[in-house]
Every structure is written in structure tokens, then in C-alpha cells.
Amino acid sequence: xxxxxxxxxxxxxxxxxxxxxxxxxxxxxxxxxxxxxxxxxxxxxxxxxxxxxxxxxxxxxxxxxxxxxxxxxxxxxxxxxxxxxxxxxxxxxxxxxxxxxxxxxxxxxxxxxxxxxxxxxxxxxxxxxxxxxxxxxxxxxxxxxxxxxxxxxxxxxxxxxxxxxxxxxxxxxxxxxxxxxxxxxxxxxxxxxxxxxxxxxxxxxxxxxxxxxxxxxxxxxxxxxxxxxxxxxxxxxxxxxxxxxxxxxxxxxxxxxxxxxxxxxxxxxxxxxxxxxxxxxxxxxxxxxxxxxxxxxxxxxxxxxxxxxxxxxxxxxxxxxxxxxxxxxxxxxxxxxxxxxxxxxxxxxxxxxxxxxxxxxxxxxxxxxxxxxxxxxxxxxxxxxxxxxxxxxxxxxxxxxxxxxxx
Amino acid sequence: xxxxxxxxxxxxxxxxxxxxxxxxxxxxxxxxxxxxxxxxxxxxxxxxxxxxxxxxxxxxxxxxxxxxxxxxxxxxxxxxxxxxxxxxxxxxxxxxxxxxxxxxxxxxxxxxxxxxxxxxxxxxxxxxxxxxxxxxxxxxxxxxxxxxxxxxxxxxxxxxxxxxxxxxxxxxxxxxxxxxxxxxxxxxxxxxxxxxxxxxxxxxxxxxxxxxxxxxxxxxxxxxxxxxxxxxxxxxxxxxxxxxxxxxxxxxxxxxxxxxxxxxxxxxxxxxxxxxxxxxxxxxxxxxxxxxxxxxxxxxxxxxxxxxxxxxxxxxxxxxxxxxxxxxxxxxxxxxxxxxxxxxxxxxxxxxxxxxxxxxxxxxxxxxxxxxxxxxxxxxxxxxxxxxxxxxxxxxxxxxxxxxxxx
Numbered sequence: 001x002x003x004x005x006x007x008x009x010x011x012x013x014x015x016x017x018x019x020x021x022x023x024x025x026x027x028x029x030x031x032x033x034x035x036x037x038x039x040x041x042x043x044x045x046x047x048x049x050x051x052x053x054x055x056x057x058x059x060x061x062x063x064x065x066x067x068x069x070x071x072x073x074x075x076x077x078x079x080x081x082x083x084x085x086x087x088x089x090x091x092x093x094x095x096x097x098x099x100x101x102x103x104x105x106x107x108x109x110x111x112x113x114x115x116x117x118x119x120x121x122x123x124x125x126x127x128x129x130x131x132x133x134x135x136x137x138x139x140x141x142x143x144x145x146x147x148x149x150x151x152x153x154x155x156x157x158x159x160x161x162x163x164x165x166x167x168x169x170x171x172x173x174x175x176x177x178x179x180x181x182x183x184x185x186x187x188x189x190x191x192x193x194x195x196x197x198x199x200x201x202x203x204x205x206x207x208x209x210x211x212x213x214x215x216x217x218x219x220x221x222x223x224x225x226x227x228x229x230x231x232x233x234x235x236x237x238x239x240x241x242x243x244x245x246x247x248x249x250x251x252x253x254x255x256x257x258x259x260x261x262x263x264x265x266x267x268x269x270x271x272x273x274x275x276x277x278x279x280x281x282x283x284x285x286x287x288x289x290x291x292x293x294x295x296x297x298x299x300x301x302x303x304x305x306x307x308x309x310x311x312x313x314x315x316x317x318x319x320x321x322x323x324x325x326x327x328x329x330x331x332x333x334x335x336x337x338x339x340x341x342x343x344x345x346x347x348x349x350x351x352x353x354x355x356x357x358x359x360x361x362x363x364x365x366x367x368x369x370x371x372x373x374x375x376x377x378x379x380x381x382x383x384x385x386x387x388x389x390x391x392x393x394x395x396x397x398x399x400x401x402x403x404x405x406x407x
Numbered sequence: 408x409x410x411x412x413x414x415x416x417x418x419x420x421x422x423x424x425x426x427x428x429x430x431x432x433x434x435x436x437x438x439x440x441x442x443x444x445x446x447x448x449x450x451x452x453x454x455x456x457x458x459x460x461x462x463x464x465x466x467x468x469x470x471x472x473x474x475x476x477x478x479x480x481x482x483x484x485x486x487x488x489x490x491x492x493x494x495x496x497x498x499x500x501x502x503x504x505x506x507x508x509x510x511x512x513x514x515x516x517x518x519x520x521x522x523x524x525x526x527x528x529x530x531x532x533x534x535x536x537x538x539x540x541x542x543x544x545x546x547x548x549x550x551x552x553x554x555x556x557x558x559x560x561x562x563x564x565x566x567x568x569x570x571x572x573x574x575x576x577x578x579x580x581x582x583x584x585x586x587x588x589x590x591x592x593x594x595x596x597x598x599x600x601x602x603x604x605x606x607x608x609x610x611x612x613x614x615x616x617x618x619x620x621x622x623x624x625x626x627x628x629x630x631x632x633x634x635x636x637x638x639x640x641x642x643x644x645x646x647x648x649x650x651x652x653x654x655x656x657x658x659x660x661x662x663x664x665x666x667x668x669x670x671x672x673x674x675x676x677x678x679x680x681x682x683x684x685x686x687x688x689x690x691x692x693x694x695x696x697x698x699x700x701x702x703x704x705x706x707x708x709x710x711x712x713x714x715x716x717x718x719x720x721x722x723x724x725x726x727x728x729x730x731x732x733x734x735x736x737x738x739x740x741x742x743x744x745x746x747x748x749x750x751x752x753x754x755x756x757x758x759x760x761x762x763x764x765x766x767x768x769x770x771x772x773x774x775x776x777x778x779x780x781x782x783x784x785x786x787x788x789x790x791x792x793x794x795x796x797x798x799x800x801x802x803x804x805x806x807x808x809x810x811x812x813x814x
């Protein structure tokens with residue numbers, strides 16, 4: 001055990017509600033190891049490493065770290081940069097210059113790939129480095145791990161939003177389309193179903209990127225639901241695709257006009273929701289149709305956190321440090337394994353099993369018609385959104401007989 | 408005091424998170440009066456009255472009423488019908504046929520007007536009726552009352568959303584535009600400012616329907632903010648208007664293309680957010696610009712409730728019954744009056760002071776530039792969103808000196 005070793009932490013990709021729990025977990029756990037002299041944080045992910053924009057997290061109070069842990073979105077700031085080999089070389093040179101021996105990168109599958117490349121370069125250079133990928137993404141699309149920290153809180157947002165929206169649409173009637181994040185994996189969209197309690201509760205239809213989206217079938221599904229319940233609430237993934245794998249936004253956009261510039265933006269706008277709304281209005285005349293795109297709210301809304309997610313996000317950080325510093329592992333991705341109902345354990349998985357790969361919803365989580373989730377999905381996802389969801393109820397008062405009125 | 412009198416309750420207009428607290432307040436309080444034999448609920452507001460779609464709320468358990476109270480959106484279902492004199496006559500005939508002597512209508516200023524008309528008709532017919540308007544609206548746009556039940560919880564949603572979004576945009580940079588409800592009154596949009604804690608916290612700009620929206624000034628404001636902070640988060644009311652009082656959606660839409668049908672929908676879509684986004688992109692090249700339209704979430708999201716709002720929504724229901732049954736008042740609108748910091752009292756205000764009228768943000772709540780709120784607004788609105796908001800924090804670690812790297 002050498003004295004005066006340094007730790008570097010960075011955060012990459014999009015925010016989650018609990019990404020700073022992981023940061024706090026790493027910092028507070030690393031402080032327990034006497035060989036560690038400094039804990040640095042890189043600002044703006046990998047770009048902060050190549051630019052040496054480091055802050056000294058050794059100089060953070062425990063209380064402030066705990067407050068930061070409760071704050072959504074990367075406290076170290078983030079980046080969308082996806083490093084290539086050359087970029088990773090720059091990263092490695094900076095790590096070496098600062099004599100950093102432990103590198104923890106909190107992020108998704110791209111971040112895992114960065115950790116993998118940097119670690120290979122360290123091996124080639126015969127530089128002793130412990131580089132650990134610590135998982136984070138609302139998309140829940142990482143391989144091996146049972147689920148990802150960040151998913152549970154975003155899933156809770158989706159569940160609470162749809163539970164409320166269904167009561168809203170029930171009160172005023174009509175059709176509602178909510179567009180959720182997830183370009184390739186439908187886990188977050190599927191979570192819209194997790195707070196349904198009555199047999200006719202919405203979302204009545206769920207469309208995922210894992211299944212071909214057929215416009216005619218969608219219209220038929222909506223009509224059937226509306227005819228049955230007098231309302232229809234629909235959860236749609238932003239990543240839904242046509243038979244050729246093209247995003248539906250592009251397919252539908254062809255039939256409608258482009259904007260003044262001939263472009264259709266694929267995300268960060270209400271375009272998909274508006275196109276689907278128009279599509280329903282064109283085919284089912286006279287109905288009240290509304291759409292919302294959940295956008296940033298689903299990933300950074302303050303105060304919508306699953307405590308299970310919160311604890312696990314903290315633990316993946318702690319475990320990362322224990323794997324690297326306590327057990328001496330050189331590399332890996334921290335993965336969560338469900339070992340009971342509901343209990344988990346953590347392992348260190350080889351980076352090449354996680355890096356750059358995307359997990360999508362397994363077939364058993366999607367119904368045969370491809371327009372909803374199964375009970376197996378609910379059993380999988382319900383423990384992740386926390387236990388203290390607000391219960392809801394409807395009135396159950398009997399009807400009063402009608403009387404003859406004077407004219 | 409006669410025996411065997413009947414109460415009728417209805418809910419009108421858009422949902423709030425606490426509208427059923429008021430329903431529960433009325434039912435539970437009315438049960439204490441021995442002269443009341445039946446408490447009816449009309450399904451779908453006034454349309455349920457003319458159709459005699461009544462449920463017998465006397466047959467509801469207290470526990471279920473308490474669960475319903477915690478559920479967003481009208482449990483009695485709602486309507487957008489705005490009755491004229493003739494429609495009110497039909498209402499009155501049904502009330503008479505069922506020998507209903509107490510009518511409580513939970514709703515906004517249109518509902519107050521319905522109560523006013525029905526009450527006048529009862530007077531003309533010499534029919535003893537106690538008709539009370541019980542306030543509810545997320546827009547906070549009713550006259551006389553200090554604020555409306557429903558506003559506090561929606562305002563809390565806006566505050567939590569913008570607090571989180573600002574951390575999100577801070578981590579990844581760029582410009583964010585969030586569109587909130589409020590066609591004429593900016594109170595809900597203004598609430599986006601209520602959870603800001605750092606001097607540079609967003610929303611950096613707030614545009615309200617009470618002030619003319621000038622596109623050039625908006626672009627200049629965004630540019631100045633972005634140049635200063637490297638990000639800019641903007642809260643925009645769906646009701647922002649140009650100099651002629653036309654909705655900006657129409658003004659901007661003229662410069663951009665219409666959809667395939669030549670129409671621009673004014674609400675329930677992401678259109679305004681998308682148009683403003685395009686507007687910023689056209690004028691400030693190369694910036695990352697995103698927009699969200701908060702839509703249904705801001706009024707019915709499950710689990711985002713201000714406890715102050717919750718208690719007051721319950722109390723306006725209780726007070727309505729006390730005014731009508733306990734004190735024998737024939738008519739009025741229950742209003743909330745701030746008598747201390749923060750304590751309120753309730754009064755019964757003549758219907759003609761509330762019915763059909765709209766309150767907008769007073770001048771002292773809007774800054775001189777017309778692009779933000781004042782401290783006076785924050786002092787007014789903060790007590791309404793509840794006391795237990797999740798605090799947030801940033802890291803305050805010092806920067807680490809840069810080193811020379813080997814090439």
C-alpha cells in the first residue's frame with residue numbers, strides 16, 4: 001500500500017436524480033483509505049480531464065456532499081463527448097501527469113467504453129491504474145446489471161405522471177399521448193404502467209422502440225380503447241420506429257410539412273407528440289386529443305426520487321471504491337444483481353461485457369400485441385420505484401334514481 | 408331547521424392536485440348537520456346536473472373519501488360546459504325536482520357565474536336555495552381571494568421542475584425553454600422562480616401574459632444571459648401576447664410554416680415551445696436549445712402537493728358548509744384572506760365580485776424589464792408551495808493547479 005495516491009472522479013452523459021449519490025458514495029468511501037492523499041473531480045466529464053479542469057473534492061465537507069447527493073444532475077457537470085482512441089490517450093497522459101491511480105467514471109455504456117480504452121492504454125504503458133466504470137442512466141440499457149441507478153427515480157416520475165394524467169383524462173374525457181425518453185430501450189416508457197391500480201387505469205397503450213410502430217394499428221388501438229372507456233391514455237417512447245427501423249418522427253413527418261428550414265428535429269421538442277396527435281385527429285374526427293413530451297422533467301425533476309434508487313446509487317459508488325481500493329481490482333464495471341425479492345448484491349463485471357453495448361426490453365416484458373407491458377415487467381420494475389407511492393382512489397357511491405322534472 | 412334537506416356538490420373545469428380535498432371537506436362537514444338527509448354528487452359538473460347523473464355521497468365511507476381527497480383531478484368528473492341562462496334554468500329545475508336546498512359548485516370564475524345565475528333564478532321562483540361557489544384553479548386568477556386552492560401545488564410543481572432543470576442545463580450547457588399554463592394570468596409561470604437558491608439559478612427569464620412579448624427583446628435577453636452564465640433557462644406562459652394582444656403562437660406561426668392542414672393549435676401541444684426554440688436557433692446560431700411544455704403534468708402529477716394547499720383546499724370546503732348550513736348564508740364565494748405571515752382566514756364574498764372576472768398579476772409582482780418576477784411576488788407565493796421543499800447544493804471544492812503533460 002503506497003502513500004499519497006490520487007483518485008479522480010468524473011460524470012458523463014445525461015443527468016439522473018441520483019447521480020450525485022454515487023459521487024458522494026465514492027468520495028466518502030475513498031476518504032476511509034489512508035493511502036489516498038487527494039480526491040479530484042473532473043469538471044464536464046472527459047473534457048475536464050483533457051483540460052485538467054479538476055476540483056479538489058478532498059476539500060468538501062461531508063455535509064455539503066450529502067446535500068449535493070440529494071441534488072439532481074451531475075454536480076461535476078457533464079459532457080456529451082464520446083472519446084476515440086486519440087482522445088483517450090490525452091486522458092491517460094493527464095492521469096499520468098497527476099499521478100492518478102484510481103479513476104472512477106460515472107456514466108452509461110459510452111463511459112464504460114472510455115474506461116476500457118484508458119485502462120488498455122495504461123496496461124500498454126505499464127502504468128498501474130485502477131479504472132472503474134460506475135453505472136448511471138435513466139434508460140436502464142446497460143448489459144449484465146439487473147438495472148441501472150437513475151432508472152428507478154425516472155421510472156417513478158413516469159409512473160406518477162401517468163397515474164395523475166389518467167385521473168385528469170378520466171375527468172374530462174379524450175385521448176392523451178405522453179412521449180417519454182428512450183431511443184433504443186423502452187424501459188422508461190414501460191414504467192408509465194407502474195402506478196395503475198384499477199382494471200381500466202391508464203396507460204391503456206404503451207409503444208416501445210423494441211417493436212415496429214404501425215400507424216394503422218396505433219389508430220385502431222386508440223379507437224378500440226376510446227370506445228370501451230371513453231378515454232385513452234398512451235405512453236410512447238421517443239424512439240419508436242417503422243418497419244425499416246427509421247424513427248416514426250421521420251416517417252410521419254414525410255406526410256406532414258417540414259418546418260421553414262426543411263428539418264425535423266428528433267428530440268428536445270414536442271414534434272413527435274404533435275405529429276401523433278394530428279394523426280389521431282385526422283383519423284378519429286371530433287375527439288379531444290392532447291400530447292405532452294416529458295422532456296427534461298423526467299430526468300431532473302427535484303423531489304421525485306425512489307429511495308431504493310437513492311440507496312443503490314450510493315452503494316455502487318461505495319462498492320466501486322471497495323473493489324478498486326479494498327480488493328485491488330484493476331478494472332471493471334460495477335453491476336447490480338438481484339439475489340432475492342427484493343435484495344441485491346454488487347459485482348465487478350469485465351468492461352468488455354458492458355462497454356458500448358445496449359440492452360433492450362426482453363420479449364417477456366412486452367405483450368403479444370406489442371402495445372403494452374406484461375406482469376413480468378411490473379414484477380421486475382415495481383421494487384425499483386420505491387415503496388411510498390401516493391395511493392389513489394375513486395368514489396364508489398351508488399347512482400341516485402332520476403326524477404321527473406317540471407318543464 | 409327542517410329535516411330531510413339535500414345537498415348537491417359538483418366540480419367544474421380543469422383539475423388540480425387538491426380539488427378532492429374540497430369535495431371531502433364539504434361531504435364530511437355536511438354530515439355533521441342533522442337536517443341533511445342526503446348528499447349528492449353530480450357527475451361531470453353542470454352537465455351531470457341537467458342529466459341527473461347523481462351519485463349518493465351519503466353512502467361513501469370516510470376512509471374512501473380521505474383516499475379520494477389525496478387523488479388528483481375531479482373525482483366527480485368534470486366538464487368544460489359554460490352554462491348560459493337557459494342552461495341554468497335546466498339546472499334549477501333539477502335542483503327543485505330533487506328538493507336540493509344546498510348547492511356547492513367547486514370551480515373557477517365561470518363556475519362562480521353559474522352559481523350566481525342559478526341563485527338568481529331560485530330567488531325569482533321564491534325557492535329557498537343556498538348556492539355557494541367554492542374556489543379551485545391552478546391559474547390563481549380569481550378576484551378578491553388572496554389565492555386559490557390548487558395554485559400552491561401546481562406552483563410547487565413549477566418550482567421543483569425549474570430547480571431541477573436548471574441543474575440539468577448547468578451540467579450540459581445550452582438554452583432551455585419551459586412553457587407553463589396560464590392564458591391570461593402569469594401566476595403559475597412566475598412560480599418557476601420559487602425554488603431558486605443561488606444568485607445565478609434559473610429561471611433566468613420569465614415571460615408572462617401580463618406584458619407584451621417582443622421577440623427581439625426575448626432574443627437579446629437570452630443572448631445576454633447565455634453570455635453571462637453559459638446557460639439560460641426560460642419560463643414562458645402559454646398565454647404570452649404581442650403588442651396587439653394576439654397570442655405569440657399565432658404571430659410567430661405566421662413567419663414559420665403551418666402544418667399540412669394550415670392550422671396552428673393553441674394549446675395541448677408543444678408548438679409554442681418549438682416555435683420559440685426555432686426562433687432562438689435562427690438568431691443565435693450553434694447553440695443547444697431545448698423546450699418542454701409542462702402540459703397535464705403541472706396540474707395532475709401524482710405526489711407533488713403543497714401541504715398548505717392541501718389544508719386550505721379542505722378548509723374552503725368545510726367553510727362553504729359552515730357558511731351555508733351553520734350560518735344560513737344564501738349565496739357567495741368562499742375567499743381566502745391572508746391575515747398574517749403566514750395565516751389565513753375565510754370569508755363569504757358576494758358572487759358578483761368573483762363571477763366571470765379574471766385577476767392577473769399585479770404590477771408590483773413583475774420586474775421593470777418585464778422579463779422576471781420581483782421579491783414581492785416571491786414573498787407572496789413562497790408560503791403557498793409548502794415548507795418541505797428538497798434543498799439543493801453545488802460542490803464548492805477549490806480548483807486544482809494544472810500540470811505540464813508529456814506529449
